[in-house]
Amino acid sequence: MKAVCWQGIHEVAVEDVPEPHLVNPRDAIIKVTSSAICGSDLHLYDGYIPLVYRGDILGHEFMGEVVEVGSAVTNLAVGDRVVVPFPIACGSCYFCSRELYSLCENSNPNAHLAEKLWGHSPAGLFGYSHLLGGYAGGQAQYVRVPFADIGPVKVPDALTDEQVLFLSDIFPTGYMAAENCNIRAGDTVAVWGCGPVGQFAIKSAFLLGAERVIAIDRFPERLAMAQRSGAHTLHYEEVDVLEALREMTGGRGPDSCIDAVGMEAHMPGANGMYDKVKTTLRMETDRPGVLRQAISACRNGGTLSVAGVYGGLIDKVPFGAVVNRSITIKTGQTHVHHYTRPLLERINRGDIDPSFVVTHRIGIDEVPQAYDMFRNKQDGCIKVVVQPWA
Amino acid sequence: MAIALQRVRDASESAARALKGLPVKNVDHVLAWYGVANAVGSALKRRMRKKAARLPPSGGSREVVAVVAGVTALAVGAYAVRRHYLRKHAMDQAERGQLQASTSLAIQATPRSLYDLLTNPQRLSEIMEGVELMDASTQGASRWRVRSGGEYDVHIADDAPGSLVGWRIIGASAEAYRATVSIEGTDGGHGARVRVQVEPDRSGNGHASVADAVELQAALKAMAPAIAKQLRRLKQFVETGEIATTRGQPVGRRSMIGKLLARGDS
Numbered sequence: 001m002k003a004v005c006w007q008g009i010h011e012v013a014v015e016d017v018p019e020p021h022l023v024n025p026r027d028a029i030i031k032v033t034s035s036a037i038c039g040s041d042l043h044l045y046d047g048y049i050p051l052v053y054r055g056d057i058l059g060h061e062f063m064g065e066v067v068e069v070g071s072a073v074t075n076l077a078v079g080d081r082v083v084v085p086f087p088i089a090c091g092s093c094y095f096c097s098r099e100l101y102s103l104c105e106n107s108n109p110n111a112h113l114a115e116k117l118w119g120h121s122p123a124g125l126f127g128y129s130h131l132l133g134g135y136a137g138g139q140a141q142y143v144r145v146p147f148a149d150i151g152p153v154k155v156p157d158a159l160t161d162e163q164v165l166f167l168s169d170i171f172p173t174g175y176m177a178a179e180n181c182n183i184r185a186g187d188t189v190a191v192w193g194c195g196p197v198g199q200f201a202i203k204s205a206f207l208l209g210a211e212r213v214i215a216i217d218r219f220p221e222r223l224a225m226a227q228r229s230g231a232h233t234l235h236y237e238e239v240d241v242l243e244a245l246r247e248m249t250g251g252r253g254p255d256s257c258i259d260a261v262g263m264e265a266h267m268p269g270a271n272g273m274y275d276k277v278k279t280t281l282r283m284e285t286d287r288p289g290v291l292r293q294a295i296s297a298c299r300n301g302g303t304l305s306v307a308g309v310y311g312g313l314i315d316k317v318p319f320g321a322v323v324n325r326s327i328t329i330k331t332g333q334t335h336v337h338h339y340t341r342p343l344l345e346r347i348n349r350g351d352i353d354p355s356f357v358v359t360h361r362i363g364i365d366e367v368p369q370a371y372d373m374f375r376n377k378q379d380g381c382i383k384v385v386v387q388p389w390a
Numbered sequence: 391m392a393i394a395l396q397r398v399r400d401a402s403e404s405a406a407r408a409l410k411g412l413p414v415k416n417v418d419h420v421l422a423w424y425g426v427a428n429a430v431g432s433a434l435k436r437r438m439r440k441k442a443a444r445l446p447p448s449g450g451s452r453e454v455v456a457v458v459a460g461v462t463a464l465a466v467g468a469y470a471v472r473r474h475y476l477r478k479h480a481m482d483q484a485e486r487g488q489l490q491a492s493t494s495l496a497i498q499a500t501p502r503s504l505y506d507l508l509t510n511p512q513r514l515s516e517i518m519e520g521v522e523l524m525d526a527s528t529q530g531a532s533r534w535r536v537r538s539g540g541e542y543d544v545h546i547a548d549d550a551p552g553s554l555v556g557w558r559i560i561g562a563s564a565e566a567y568r569a570t571v572s573i574e575g576t577d578g579g580h581g582a583r584v585r586v587q588v589e590p591d592r593s594g595n596g597h598a599s600v601a602d603a604v605e606l607q608a609a610l611k612a613m614a615p616a617i618a619k620q621l622r623r624l625k626q627f628v629e630t631g632e633i634a635t636t637r638g639q640p641v642g643r644r645s646m647i648g649k650l651l652a653r654g655d656s
Contacts, residue, residue, distance in 0.1 A: 005642030015642040023639075024632040053648035055641045072631065090630040094498060094581055106626045109634045109656035112615065124634065134655050136639045144639060147630070 002388065003057045003140035004367045009047035010375075012058065012368050020136065020144035025072035028148030030084060034161040035138045035386040036061040037367070038169060039195050040262075040309045042375050044128070048263055048286070049311050051113065051130040059386075060086035060126040061168040062138025063161060066152070073149045082152035084145055085336035086169045088124040088135065091150035102333035107147065108133045117312070122333060138168075139367060141388045153340045156348070162355035162385060163347055166200070170383075171354050172339035174200025174260070177307035178208050180330035181256030188212045190245055190254035190297060191231070192290045194222035196357050196383045197307055198260035202229045203352055205258075214248060216241055218266075221380040225357070237268055245297045253299035262308025265289040274316065285312030295321050306331035357383045363390035477600055484603035490589035491610040493618040496581040497625045501573040502552045504582055507628065508571055509546070509555055517627045518620050558591055566591035586621050588613060619656075 005015045020029055038061050043049050063083040066076050076082065088108075089101035096104050104123035108114060111121035114131045124146075127137015136143065145152060155164045174197050181189055189205040191198050194217035205213045206229070215226035216234045223233040234244050245254055266272060267289030275287035291306070295318050298304050304327055322329065346352055359382045362370050370384045442451075483489045497504060507513055511532040515523035526532040530546040540561055548556030548570060556570040568591040574583045590606050626633050636655055644652060 001640070003640065003642065013642070017640040017642055020640050021638070023635060023637070026630070026632055051651075053644060053652055055644040055648060057640065057642065088634075090626075090634075092498065092629050094496065094579070097498070097579065106630050107634050109636055110654075111622065112618065130652070130655060133634070134636055134652070136636070136641065140640070146634065 001141040002364050003136070004059060004364065004386075005054070006044060006052050006056045006058055007054055010045060010372075012045065012371050014365055014367060015055075017057065017140075019142050022068060022070050023144065024146060025070040026147050026149055027070040028066055028073055028076055028145045028152065029068040030062070030064040030082065030143050030145055030152070031067045032062050032064040032138055032141055032143060032388045033081075034063055034165045035059050035140075035388060036165060036168075036170075037139070037370060037374055037384045037386065039197060041127075041371070043263060043309060043311065045371050045375060046264065049129045049131075050117075051134075052128075053130065053134075056127070056130075056134065057136040057140050058127045059137035059139030060128060061165065061170065062126075062143060063155070063165050063168060064143075066148075067142070069148065075149055076152060076154075080152075080154050081157065082154055083164050083167045083340065084126070084138070084143070085151045085153075085167075085172075085340060086126055087122075087333060087336055088126065088133065088146050089150055089337055090147050091337075096150075096337075099335060099338045100332075101335040101337040103335075110134060125333070139364070139386060139388070141364070151337060153344060155344065159347060160355065162358055163353060164344065165385065166196075166354040166357070167336075167340050167343055167347075169334065169336065170196045170357075171200050171343055171352075172336045173197050173307055173334040174202075175204040175207075175339055175343060176332075176334050177201045177258045177260060177305045178204035178210075180305040181205065181208075181210075181258065181303050183208045183210050183256065185209055186211045187255040188214065188249055189256045189258065190214045190216065190294070191226075191258045191260055192216045192265075192294055193259070193261035193308065194219070194226045194233075195260065198222075198258070199225055199229065199357050199382070200354070201258045201260050201307060202226055202231050206230055207346070207351060214245065214254065219377055221359075222382060225382065228356075241293060242297055249299070253297050253302065255299055256303040256305060257294040257298045259290045259294050259304065259306045259308045261290040262306075263287060263310045265291075265308075267293070278315070284315055286310050286314045288314040288317055291317055295327060298325075298327050300325045301327070303328045303330060305329075307334075309333075358385050360384040362386055364388045477604055480603040480607040481600050483607065487589075489603065489606050489610060490587050491614040491617055492585060492587040493614065493621055494583060494585040495621050495625050496576070497584050497628055498579075498581040499628050501575045501582050504573050504584060504628065505552050505555060507624075509549075517623050517633070519623060520616070560591075584621065584624075586617055588617060 001017060001019045002014050003017045004012050007013050022029060041058055044052050044058065066078055066080040066082060069076050087102040089096050089104040090106040093105040102123050107124040108121050110130055110133055114121035117131060124133030124135055126135050178201050183189065183205060187210050189210045191201050191213060194215050202213050202215055213231040214234060215223065215231040216236050217223050218235055218237050223235060227233050234241055263286035265287045271289045271292060275284060275289055278284035279287055294304050347354065359380055362384060364386055367386055373379055374381050374384055511523055511526040520537045522535045522537065524533040524535050532544045533541060534544060535541045543560045544557050546555060547558040548554060554572045556568060559567045559569060567588055569588045572585045576583060623633050
């Protein structure tokens with residue numbers, strides 16, 4: 001089968017690899033009908049995530065048709081059309097029973113590696129670092145899905161792939177980011193980053209009752225999309241973001257701030273330069289410019305919700321501001337399984353059509369160029385959907 | 391100020407460009423560059439040595455010798471002090487009966503069901519990795535073969551149904567270990583806390599010598615990751631009915647180093 005394999009920094013290739021097979025009784029094999037390139041795939045592409053090896057199959061946003069099920073999978077049948085959450089969760093451990101699925105204790109076969117870096121291990125993920133299991137991902141024609149009785153969600157035929165595909169990651173991720181803000185009537189929510197997760201965070205903040213959303217980015221097409229969702233926009237290279245946010249909120253600051261950027265933030269001025277030098281010299285693993293700015297911007301007693309991915313060590317984060325101004329920080333890899341069904345219901349009801357975010361549709365052979373285009377934000381690229389059989 | 395900032399920005403950008411310019415894509419390339427740098431370094435060193443040989447000895451070179459000798463003496467001293475304390479630590483632990491490897495995990499199961507599983511060699515053999523059950527015909531006794539080498543006789547030595555089971559493990563060369571699993575139930579859905587402890591069985595052999603203690607400490611340290619892995623497998627099996635793995639999954643062309651690194655995957 002064809003699969004997108006990591007080759008090294010800024011290089012992926014489509015390779016012919018063997019098809020996956022059932023290994024455990026709770027596995028299923030999915031024939032992928034649609035897959036997507038995620039912003040966090042770019043962290044792998046840019047070499048910011050450790051323990052990715054040449055030959056690893058990428059991709060953690062995918063859906064398709066069930067073609068084989070293990071002996072213990074009774075809720076799925078061959079032919080079912082399903083969307084698969086990106087974290088792999090057993091459904092029965094301490095964390096799964098509390099619906100904190102991305103912290104599953106039983107799905108990361110390399111838990112000992114994650115424990116060394118992070119103290120404890122989270123769940124295994126598809127198509128990511130070997131720290132998180134090194135599971136083969138969904139930018140391929142077939143995928144083996146472990147714990148298939150828990151993860152995959154059946155979707156109605158009336159909805160197109162593009163309407164439901166993003167239940168695998170970015171819709172729940174944006175939604176959880178907004179939910180973590182504990183939005184109340186009249187609230188202002190500021191969202192850094194108008195990539196796909198930022199776009200869903202904006203939509204979700206409105207769905208959850210925010211009065212005003214302020215979206216921050218520098219790419220006109222992304223700001224325009226945010227505007228179409230009803231957000232006020234700030235171009236961070238043209239205005240002083242902190243000053244503008246103070247002015248728009250009567251000097252108080254936004255009630256909640258969402259960091260939908262993560263470890264590779266571009267920031268103007270000394271803030272950005274500092275991290276550029278330090279990450280280049282390998283003295284810091286991530287560039288936390290947005291995190292610093294969002295902490296400074298957030299109102300006293302407000303919430304900072306971090307949806308962007310961070311991998312390692314950051315510095316010069318103003319923690320004094322967090323403590324002295326009683327800021328709550330909420331974050332985490334998305335507990336996708338908790339959100340898939342209620343969000344599918346919202347799509348069904350017509351509250352939201354997630355396909356608004358798609359700008360490019362390609363076949364699997366075009367994926368290597370698409371990574372480059374997505375990384376460099378060329379051709380107005382916001383979200384790329386891959387059809388592995390096209 | 392603005393000009394100075396611009397200069398720093400230019401310098402950082404050109405440094406970033408220079409680093410990006412190197413064809414470093416994966417670990418193989420890093421090693422290749424290391425090899426090239428090493429070869430160049432060695433060639434330079436040879437040239438410098440040849441040059442130095444042609445010059446008469448100077449006061450400068452005597453100072454270098456003195457500094458090198460001083461640093462070497464310090465390093466040797468530090469090594470000796472460290473070795474002394476490690477040996478002392480091992481001996482102290484041996485005397486206090488604390489030479490052991492231990493690990494603990496919370497498992498979502500009742501203490502009784504865990505106890506029943508632990509005292510059933512057939513079921514344990516389905517869960518444990520790298521060992522094979524040879525015989526379990528006698529009540530409370532079994533014989534196991536370790537795939538990496540060696541056979542062991544195992545007898546239940548301590549038994550408190552529902553809370554503790556301990557085994558005495560005797561190898562072919564008469565080395566003996568005692569492995570104990572204690573199970574503590576908790577409230578509020580936190581699962582049972584399961585603690586595995588492996589220690590040398592010294593019954594009848596008196597105190598360990600210093601050399602023995604150091605060797606045993608090293609052996610136990612080497613054993614610790616395997617013990618943790620077996621306990622994690624037990625947890626996965628009990629909670630999910632299977633052991634999570636990526637073995638046998640499709641993969642593209644690996645680099646040489648990638649092949650080695652990925653071999654550690656479970």
